[in-house]
Amino acid sequence: MTTNDSHIQSEPILPRIYPLIDTHTHFDAPVFDNDRDLLTRKAYEQGVRHLVLVGYLYQHFERMYATEQSIKQTLQSSITDNDAQDKSAPNVHIALGLHPFYIERHNEDDLKNVAKKVAEQRPLAIGEIGLDTFTATMKEPDIFAKQERFFKAQLDIAVAHQLPVMLHIRKAHAEVLAILKAHEYDAHKLGGIAHSFSGGVQEAKAFVKLGFKLGVTGQITNPNAKKLRLAIQGAVEEYGLTCLVIETDCPDMTPIMCQKRDSTQGNTQDSRSSMHSQSTGDEYDDVPIHDRNEPANLPWVLSTLSELLDVAPAVLAEQLWHNSCTALQTTWTYSK
DSSP states (O other): OOGGGGGGGGOOOOOOOOOOOEEEOOTTTTGTTTTHHHHHHHHHTTTTTEEEOOOOGGGGGHHHHHHHHHHHHHHHOBBTTBBBBGGOOOEEEEEOOOOGGGGGGOOOHHHHHHHHHHHHOOSSEEEEEEOOOOOOHHHHHHOOOOOOHHHHHHHHHHHTTTEEEEEESSSSSHHHHHHHHHSSOOHHHHOOOETOOOHHHHHHHHHHHOEEEEEEOGGGGOOHHHHHHHHHHHHHHHHOOGEEEEOTTTTOOGGGGGGGOOOTBOOOOOSOGGGGGGSSSOOOTTGGGGGGOOGGHHHHHHHHHHHHHTHHHHHHHHHHHHHHHHHTTOOOOOOO
8 A cells, every 4th residue: 555544544334244145256356465365354254254256257267266275275274273263264156257348358269168167167157247338349249249149158058057147237238138038048047146236227127027136236335326226226126135135346346435545646436446447457457455345345235235225234134145045056054
């Protein structure tokens, strides 16, 4: 950290701790390399019992598996009979997929290799996959056609291996819905998450109707995210609390109360940060260390949702846990 401590906002006080599942992270990113072990323990202390490392480029898959093993080995080697605290860490899981925003960096061999790796190592889920038309380039017919082809091919892999999918959708909700309705993939049977949901009320309801859970990030903590808040409220009003899961999407989507001011720039992190704003180099090179999101910030998403939906945090936390298990087709035990 290069900024002076006097220019950094003090750490917020977290609410009461509840068991949580961080359904979507990029905790394998290099921005965490220097203190991942510390942040892993911190996440557990804040209630995170499971976290998912989610793929986006084939070249980083091995990094994800190395991170998973490193966390396990570091924690195992530090366990002593006299230090029970060292025994506490979230369980780490992996999802494999080719992200649509990086479609120009994917090739046919990547797609074949994803299928091969899924068959050999059976990840928790396929993701993140979908469609993205955030930039003019992404809307070009040939680029968009390639996105659709890779999306459908990865849905095929999910069906073949009976795995849930994690959807990335940005400015392409109608197109994704059309593909899902025509495809064999059935989220009612296989689960699935509309990761970092950003659509409107009707789109939220449409994805839930198809069987997907809506992934809610730290963006919900921003009072100005009115469209998102209305969408979440509308979906819950029609389908109940069973339609939601929570995630950090770290190092992106830092909850507003956890963002720290950089005195050299005079502003805080944008709510749609680094990963989805660039397509070259290491995808997280420009995440400022002081504004980096982390799994330990997940309770703030719970706390904000609790207030927004007027549901007791204890009730919501347990429901979100069961929702996550349904979405990911797992049977993890909820332990208060």
